[in-house]
Amino acid sequence: MINTGVGYSIIGLWGILMIGIAYFIFRRQNVVDTKEFITAGGRAQVGLTTASFAVTWMWAGDILGVPEYVGFVGVSGIWMYAGPAVLSSFIVIPFALRMRELFPQGLTYSEYFIKRFGKRAHLAVVFVILYTMVLGGVIQLYVGGVVIGSLAGIDATIVMALLMTVIGIYILLGGLWGSMTTDFVQFVSAIALTLVFAPLLVFTVGGPSVVYQDMVTNLGDQSATFLSMANFAPIEDFFLPYALGLGVWGVVSLSTWQRIFAVRRDKTSRFLTVAGIGVFATIAMYSLIGFVGLAALPDVAPGAIAIEALGLLPGWATVVFMLVALMVLGSSTDSYLTAIASLFSRDIYFRQLKPDASDKQQLRVARIASLAFAAVIFVATELALDSVSFIQLLLIGGIGSTALVGPFALSLFWSQTSSSGFITGVVVSQIVTISLLVVSFEVAAIPGLPALKLWEIMLVGHLTSTALTGVVSLVRPDDFDFEEIAQQAVAADGGDEQ
């Protein structure tokens, strides 16, 4: 642990740096209209977008989560954790290519649903995305409070309040440009963390050979299982819920779509490929923290391995590590906050409440929303901190995606997908999965509903949403002309024109 004064100084230094960068990009890219604020004008370069996408996926939670997985299941925890995160970037590719063909003028992907199905379906989508993105922000802040608070000896609530204030301010200034530019700095810092500090930690306890031998000694009979990549036994608890939830999170996440709409159309699959595969390498490097924990801290519970193992670093390294942890945390939280601000401005304020709002009004609402939702995420995290574990929060985070992925795919590729089918699929699936969660987590008993494993709940969610959308659409089919959407363009004031 480092001195509290040093901890506050690092948070202050990080805050000044991030707000300074956001101000620079605000002036440089002239962020004075909604399109620039929400999608960076659709002209961001591949390098910047790849870094931004990758570091958004490198959750601060990975610093806790990957060592915890390794602590529970051994080396196979690497692919069990990294696989679903990477899968998300792969699965979103056909969605992204189709959307960029059909809906090139998009600011938020959720606006597509208003064109495809009308306001009621759009409202259902907005609800799911909104709570999913707030939950994403809560997950990030939760980890930030715990990790940075532990390293600096500062109360987690104070850390979270400081973080959200800084992030709220720099998003207010630069929107997506601010988010992506700070992301780039954060990306370089995160890579430096893994390339320098993870090996440093290994050598602090004697080097890779010593780590291996100590793991074998400490694990005893379990070493054959823990040191095998083919340890499939824990797959139900550690891989399947993650794969079925967060593995498709990218399709639903508005922060993913903002980057898809931001990059040049002719480079869409390239940035998703490089960023997705790169994330696997980063997550794999975080596993070194877990190996050190298994080797040097045999009595520590898996959930505490990351914090305890990082405590083995020399004092100066802990200071630098904390700065980098702030970078990783900021990149993901700011992405969710930008997404929520954009969603509120475009989808709720402009599309649902005030269709005649000018571009200036929309931009003002987006900026106010970035501060307001910073406060909402802070309060929600404060409430979650004492009642839910990190892994629970992480896995539950994927529930929203189970309602949307199947119906979204049908809507993009099947012209008969109807509004009633879509709404039925999304709403019923959410009701079913949330009810199953309530029963399975023993919050309350619902007659007739069995307790299921988390991956089974996710699977039921996917099957219900997709099957209901398909069946109801067959009974009451639409005959949608996709060319209708593609022929529209966004007017300068943010509205639509033919």
Place this chain on the structure above:
Amino acid sequence: MMSETMFVAMLVLFWIAEFLFGSLVVYWFLRQGFGNEGVASGEMFPLEDAALTKQSLGIWGLFFAGVVLLIIVGA
């Protein structure tokens, strides 16, 4: 159960992959900058070429094959 040599080799492989990833993205950024300069906000770029999509899918195929190989060799 993987041997000590394989465990060390795996860590080295992860480090090299991470280094290459970081280098490629930084190289792209240094060459390209933030956005397309001189391009108006919202200007429509052409759709992605099918050859580029196939190339990307090929890279994914190689990656997934590599992960399966890692599981088999590291079993």
